[in-house]
Amino acid sequence: xxxxxxxxxxxxLYDRQIRVWGVDAQKRLSKASILVSGLNGTSIExxxxxxxxxxxxLTVMDDRLVTEDxxxxxxxxxxxxxxxxxxxxSEVCCESLRDFNPxxxxxxxxxxxxxxxxxxxDKFDAIVVSCCSLNAKVAINEKCRKRAKRIAFYAIECRxxxxxxxxxxxxxxxxxxxSDGTVERHLSYPSLEEAISTPWRNLPRKxxxxxxxxxxxxxxxxxxxxxxxxLSSSDFPSILKLRKELCDxxxxxxxxVPEKLFERILHAGSKLHPPICAxxxxxxxxxxxxxxxxxxxPLKNFFYFDTADGKGxxxxxx
Amino acid sequence: xxxxSKAEAIKRAKVxxxxxxxxxxxxxxxxxxxxxxxxxxxxxDTIEVSNLNRQFLFRQSHVGQSKAKVARDxxxxxxxxxxxxxxxxxxxDPDFNVEFFKQFNVVLNGxxxxxxxxxxxxxxxxxxxxxxxxxxxxxxxQVTVHIKGRTECYECQPKPTPKTYPVCTITxxxxxxxxxxxxxxxxxxxxxxxxxxxxxxxxxxxNNASDSVKPTDNIIERGxxxxxxxxxxxxxxxxxxxxxQAALANEETWKNRSQPKPTFLRDVLPExxxxxxxILESNCLIDDLSLSAxxxxxxxxxxxVWNLAxxxxxxxxALQLFLEKREKDIGNLTFDKDDQLAVEFVTAAANIRxxxxxxxxxxxxxxxxxxxxxxxxxxxTNAIIAGLIVIEAIKVLQADFQxxxxxxxLEHPSRKMLLMPVEPYEANKSCYVCSETPLxxxxxxxxxxxxDVVEKIIKNKLGMNLPMVMQGTTLIYEVGDxxxxxxxANYALNLDKILADxxxxxxxxxxxxxxxxxxxxxCHLNIKHRDDFDEEKEPDGMVLLGWTxxxxxxxQSTSTDHQVAVGSTESEGIKVATxxxxxxxxxxxxxxxxxxxxxxxxxxxxxxxxxxxxxxKKQRLH
Numbered sequence: 001x002x003x004x005x006x007x008x009x010x011x012x013l014y015d016r017q018i019r020v021w022g023v024d025a026q027k028r029l030s031k032a033s034i035l036v037s038g039l040n041g042t043s044i045e046x047x048x049x050x051x052x053x054x055x056x057x058l059t060v061m062d063d064r065l066v067t068e069d070x071x072x073x074x075x076x077x078x079x080x081x082x083x084x085x086x087x088x089x090s091e092v093c094c095e096s097l098r099d100f101n102p103x104x105x106x107x108x109x110x111x112x113x114x115x116x117x118x119x120x121x122d123k124f125d126a127i128v129v130s131c132c133s134l135n136a137k138v139a140i141n142e143k144c145r146k147r148a149k150r151i152a153f154y155a156i157e158c159r160x161x162x163x164x165x166x167x168x169x170x171x172x173x174x175x176x177x178x179s180d181g182t183v184e185r186h187l188s189y190p191s192l193e194e195a196i197s198t199p200w201r202n203l204p205r206k207x208x209x210x211x212x213x214x215x216x217x218x219x220x221x222x223x224x225x226x227x228x229x230x231l232s233s234s235d236f237p238s239i240l241k242l243r244k245e246l247c248d249x250x251x252x253x254x255x256x257v258p259e260k261l262f263e264r265i266l267h268a269g270s271k272l273h274p275p276i277c278a279x280x281x282x283x284x285x286x287x288x289x290x291x292x293x294x295x296x297x298p299l300k301n302f303f304y305f306d307t308a309d310g311k312g313x314x315x316x317x318x
Numbered sequence: 319x320x321x322x323s324k325a326e327a328i329k330r331a332k333v334x335x336x337x338x339x340x341x342x343x344x345x346x347x348x349x350x351x352x353x354x355x356x357x358x359x360x361x362x363d364t365i366e367v368s369n370l371n372r373q374f375l376f377r378q379s380h381v382g383q384s385k386a387k388v389a390r391d392x393x394x395x396x397x398x399x400x401x402x403x404x405x406x407x408x409x410x411d412p413d414f415n416v417e418f419f420k421q422f423n424v425v426l427n428g429x430x431x432x433x434x435x436x437x438x439x440x441x442x443x444x445x446x447x448x449x450x451x452x453x454x455x456x457x458x459x460q461v462t463v464h465i466k467g468r469t470e471c472y473e474c475q476p477k478p479t480p481k482t483y484p485v486c487t488i489t490x491x492x493x494x495x496x497x498x499x500x501x502x503x504x505x506x507x508x509x510x511x512x513x514x515x516x517x518x519x520x521x522x523x524x525n526n527a528s529d530s531v532k533p534t535d536n537i538i539e540r541g542x543x544x545x546x547x548x549x550x551x552x553x554x555x556x557x558x559x560x561x562x563q564a565a566l567a568n569e570e571t572w573k574n575r576s577q578p579k580p581t582f583l584r585d586v587l588p589e590x591x592x593x594x595x596x597i598l599e600s601n602c603l604i605d606d607l608s609l610s611a612x613x614x615x616x617x618x619x620x621x622x623v624w625n626l627a628x629x630x631x632x633x634x635x636a637l638q639l640f641l642e643k644r645e646k647d648i649g650n651l652t653f654d655k656d657d658q659l660a661v662e663f664v665t666a667a668a669n670i671r672x673x674x675x676x677x678x679x680x681x682x683x684x685x686x687x688x689x690x691x692x693x694x695x696x697x698x699t700n701a702i703i704a705g706l707i708v709i710e711a712i713k714v715l716q717a718d719f720q721x722x723x724x725x726x727x728l729e730h731p732s733r734k735m736l737l738m739p740v741e742p743y744e745a746n747k748s749c750y751v752c753s754e755t756p757l758x759x760x761x762x763x764x765x766x767x768x769x770d771v772v773e774k775i776i777k778n779k780l781g782m783n784l785p786m787v788m789q790g791t792t793l794i795y796e797v798g799d800x801x802x803x804x805x806x807a808n809y810a811l812n813l814d815k816i817l818a819d820x821x822x823x824x825x826x827x828x829x830x831x832x833x834x835x836x837x838x839x840x841c842h843l844n845i846k847h848r849d850d851f852d853e854e855k856e857p858d859g860m861v862l863l864g865w866t867x868x869x870x871x872x873x874q875s876t877s878t879d880h881q882v883a884v885g886s887t888e889s890e891g892i893k894v895a896t897x898x899x900x901x902x903x904x905x906x907x908x909x910x911x912x913x914x915x916x917x918x919x920x921x922x923x924x925x926x927x928x929x930x931x932x933x934x935k936k937q938r939l940h
Contacts, residue, residue: 011620015368019687019694020456023621041351045701052371052697075347075396100374267321274351278344278705283736285698286457296457297730305737307709310723312737 006030010103014054025293029055030103032292035124037061037113037140038131039089040229041073041272042158045281046128046288048076051097053289057105058097059124061113062089062131073272114139118147126152126288133228134218141192145170152291155192156284157214159229160268161307163280164214166192167287167299174294189301190318198317200250208304208313212257213265216243232269236262264308279305283312327715328353334422335359336409336438338385340695341428341452343375344704346389349426350397352708357400358422361386362408366656372697410437410783416838419445424714426707427451430693432477436751436781439464439472440837443752448714452703456694459703459727463710463742466752468719474746479778484857489519490565491575495668495677499688502667503653506557507660509538511640511651520557546641550634554583558670578674586630606644610658611635620682624666626673633666655690664689702727706737748864750780756829756842757864761817763825763847766860768795769813774858780841782834789830792822817845 006014006026018026032055036043039062051058064070066084071077076096077084084092090108097106113129114136121127121143129140137155144151145168153168172187196215203211220235220242221228231239239262247254283303290296302315333354335342338361349357363385365376375392376385386404393402407413409429419425419441427449429435435451442449442464449464451472464471487493488501505520512518537556540549562580566572612618615631624632636659640648644659653660665685672679686692706725713722723739732738748755759775768787772795776785786796795809817824824830826847833840843862851859 005619012367014371016692016695017371017697018683019692020696048374049698049701052374054371073351075351075393078395079398099377101370102378274348275705275708277351278348278701278708279737282698282700282702282705285701286696289698299731299736303736310706310709310725310737310739311735312727314731314734314736 010054013101013103017053021289021293021295025289025295026054028293029053029289031056032125033057033059033123034126034128034288035059035061035109035113036128036130038129039064039093040070040131040158041274041277042156042163042280042284043128043130044074044076044093045277046156046284047093047097048100049281049285050288051100051104051106053285054101055104055292057107059107059109060090060094060097061109061111062093063110063112064089066092069270073274073277112136116143118143121147121151122149124151125292126154128154128156128284128288130156131228134222138191138193141168144168145191152288153192154284154288156280158272158276158280159214159217159265160271161264161273161276162210163276163305164210165280165284165287165299165303166195167301167303168192168195169291169298169300172291172298174298176297185297187298187300188318195301195317200247200252200256203317207256208302208306208315209257209261210304210306211302211315211317212252213261216246216257216262217265219246229270231266233263233266236266239266273307276305276307279312324712324716325353328712329355331423331711331715332356332421333358333711334419334425335428336425336434337361337428337430338389338404339363339369339428339430340372340697340700341454341703341707342385343373343389344697344700345426345428345707346393346402347375348704348708349711350393350400350402352712355400356402358403358405359386359389360405360407360409360414361389362406372695372700374697409434410836412836414441415836416441416444419447422447424711425449426711428707429453432479433781436473436477437783437837440751440834440839442466443471444838450707450710450714452707454695454699454703454727456696457699457727457729459699460725461703461706461710462724463714463722465714465719465722465742467745469722469742470745471749471752473751473781474743474749482857484853485519486853490571492671492675492677495672495680495685496688498668498671498675498677499664499685501671502664503689506667507651507653507664510553510637511648511660514649540641546638547634549641550637551583553637554630554633554670557667558582558674562674576676578676581626581670581674583630586627606647606659607654607657609639609643611639611662620686623679623681624669625679626670629666629669629673629679632662633670636663636666653689655686655692661686661689699727702737750841750864751839754840754842755864756844757862758846759830759843759860759862760846760848761860762849762851763817763845766817767814768817768820768824770859771817772813774860775843775862776832779862780832782832782837782839784834784836786833786835787830788833789820789822789824789828794820794822 006023010026010030011018014026034050034055034057036047036058039047039060047058047060066077066087066089070089071079076093078096088108088110090110094106094108098104113127114132127140127144129137132140132155141153141155144153150170155166157164168189168191169187170189172189174185176183176185200212216239217231220226220239221231224238240259243257243262244254247257283305287299290298299314300316302317303312304315305312331354333349333356335345335349335357338346338359342359342361346357346359361384364382365373365380365385365388367378367381370376370378373385375389380388384404384406386406390402390404394400425438425442425447427435427438429438439449439451443466446466449472450461451464452461453459462472463469483497483500487497488505492498492501505518508516509518509520537552544552558581560580562578566577566580611632614635615628617624617628617632639659640663651660653664655661661682665680665682668685668689669679680688706727710722710725713719722742724742726738726740728736728738745752747753750757759771761771772785772787776782776787784797787794794812812820824845826845828845830843830845831840832843851861
């Protein structure tokens with residue numbers, strides 16, 4: 001059923017944010033359908049943000065059982081093991097998320113998104129993936145791009161005290177408000193595969209080093225069949241070896257991808273830093289809201305944050 | 319950074335959070351997830367529905383309860399073993415003195431008003447505890463770190479105090495919608511429903527009052543045989559019709575301005591409207607704050623801009639409803655943005671006035687935002703800022719001061735950055751708060767009273783709450799609970815005295831010493847006499863110089879329109895002036911046009927992207 005006006009309840013609840021993005025944007029949000037695959041500290045920050053924003057519905061997918069490890073950086077899971085024991089992450093998180101905004105339909109879906117049917121994708125306006133191998137990310141991104149209706153795709157990754165967001169809005173047109181009037185803008189986003197295939201030497205000198213480091217790590221996890229995010233310091237020599245291989249293949253000086261960066265990331269292992277989750281989850285929240293509402297300049301196409309320098313940087317890799 | 323020492327520093331830390339609202343909820347969550355074990359929270363507010371779009375620790379069922387307490391309970395659900403101490407109190411209370419502040423390793427602010435921030439800044443300086451400040455508005459946000467002796471304090475860069483408008487602009491010559499709102503709220507609403515004893519400029523005749531001005535106050539009094547409908551029509555014609563006519567009689571005012579049109583009911587609503595077409599009975603059980611005129615008139619969309627006729631009907635109906643249903647409130651109401659009927663009344667009144675003056679009309683939604691000083695807010699910005707606060711707090715706890723940063727969260731990227739870190743600045747040597755430099759007060763010592771100086775300068779501009787004023791060794795004013803009756807009487811007398819007539823006369827060349835014990839702040843004001851002040855540019859009738867103007871001696875003028883931040887990358891080591899996305903400070907209405915008190919919003923405060931035109935002179939920290 002297509003409601004024309006926001007209800008009195010919605011107007012009261014969303015008053016402060018309607019003053020930011022307007023009633024029309026809020027209406028579009030209330031009709032939107034979002035999917036999040038892979039629940040960890042960062043993606044649940046995003047889930048909280050998008051539920052508070054008042055989307056139509058949110059579906060979460062993560063069959064992993066709740067364990068001590070998954071409790072870290074997670075404010076959706078009550079620490080009472082009677083409440084969470086034996087249940088999947090998506091089930092438990094789903095319940096807590098509903099509390100944040102009773103007007104949003106939050107549901108848990110079983111299964112692995114990279115194996116899902118094409119038709120399943122059609123339900124969604126935006127898909128966010130986390131805790132995911134490179135192959136899975138690419139496969140999901142490809143499926144998003146093949147559907148008739150445009151599905152916005154986002155990948156988010158946090159390691160130690162830094163993180164990356166990838167955005168693919170395919171062909172995106174929106175009205176940009178400028179001081180001298182409104183201008184129609186067209187953006188053309190590369191797929192994930194296309195983006196990361198860009199030869200490294202073609203990239204700008206001052207590129208975020210994190211981009212390269214994460215590409216090395218991605219490859220490593222893939223080739224070694226490792227669960228994403230579960231590396232450790234013992235992998236350091238092998239990582240450096242792969243770094244050399246990739247840099248040689250790309251004719252890029254190894255110093256572009258500092259050892260220290262790998263040291264940090266590997267040392268942290270699977271440990272997440274909650275402030276980073278909050279920052280990345282917040283930026284991602286804003287991006288999805290922009291894309292759904294059609295208001296505001298979406299970022300294109302990578303975003304990096306690293307506590308080491310405190311900068312939140314956009315890199316355009318296409 | 320050794321991760322074990324980092325974990326240790328976090329575990330041992332005792333943190334004070336001031337504010338449990340938009341930033342506070344996100345901050346508390348991130349702090350406890352990061353391993354903090356002991357957090358104290360101060361917040362005087364209770365939960366409202368409009369908070370729930372971002373203050374995610376709260377639920378509908380919590381509306382009306384203490385934010386600090388509910389936040390604590392919510393967080394303990396996912397980290398049960400942490401020690402969180404909530405205080406449902408005002409941070410300006412005497413209990414939160416220097417000794418209280420000294421027990422913390424770091425103080426984290428998530429406040430929504432300038433007044434409290436300045437107060438906390440002073441206590442942190444006195445207690446020598448590092449302060450991490452922050453603020454958000456919509457998509458903009460910032461985090462700054464203040465460490466005594468190392469960086470500037472929060473007040474080294476003066477923050478603009480709330481904007482005031484000259485009285486005549488409000489009473490006679492409005493040119494913007496906000497002037498009409500201030501008139502409707504602080505004059506008309508206050509006159510009709512507020513404290514009768516309060517001074518009110520509503521019917522002040524314009525310069526050179528003509529003889530045809532009608533007598534004023536008895537219009538407001540309702541005759542015993544006057545029914546609400548009659549009364550409301552009378553008021554309408556008076557404030558929008560006769561009063562404007564009277565103002566037009568003074569030709570001087572309108573020489574270079576377009577003339578307003580008097581608005582009479584007979585011209586706007588020619589037929590006697592049937593106003594009771596709503597269901598009166600069902601409204602009987604509605605509580606005062608939800609009582610609304612709109613349903614009676616078939617109006618339901620707050621985003622709609624009503625025309626003159628609709629605004630007029632709302633005006634009449636709202637006024638009638640106050641008289642019929644809320645008679646007990648009349649005489650002691652102050653405007654409350656959550657009072658639906660008050661908002662409708664003010665919107666309508668402002669719009670009718672705007673219409674007279676050729677100013678565009680606004681929707682209820684917009685008028686409410688202006689009248690209520692509503693700050694727009696979303697969850698995502700608060701989450702980002704909270705993350706940045708915790709990062710800085712951790713650096714502070716490890717005494718890693720070299721790496722502390724001020725970070726700006728931008729809506730539009732600057733040099734590819736959405737999050738821009740900047741090195742903190744050294745303390746401003748002429749900051750009267752952290753470096754005890756005297757200020758200059760230019761004032762007419764033969765016409766201004768001590769009260770004028772205390773209210774406009776000492777309380778408003780200097781942010782002192784309980785000031786003590788001395789001239790040499792003579793105490794001319796102080797406030798406190800333990801004063802002798804004689805002294806209190808004496809000080810009251812002094813307040814109304816002209817400066818030059820005080821027991822210890824204040825004239826050009828005098829130095830006043832002003833202190834606030836609670837804030838442990840002492841300041842010297844060098845007095846300089848001047849006869850005249852520009853009513854438009856210097857509405858206070860006096861000017862405070864020194865730190866606000868970046869030292870008059872070197873002739874620098876600081877522009878408050880253009881906000882610039884300086885960013886530098888460590889590797890480059892050069893200062894690059896970057897234009898940070900400018901933002902207009904939300905218009906803050908004063909309680910009365912002359913009063914410059916800050917209104918407390920329940921929301922997170924504005925981003926004050928400080929003017930850094932002086933930065934070339936400032937030393938960066940290395």
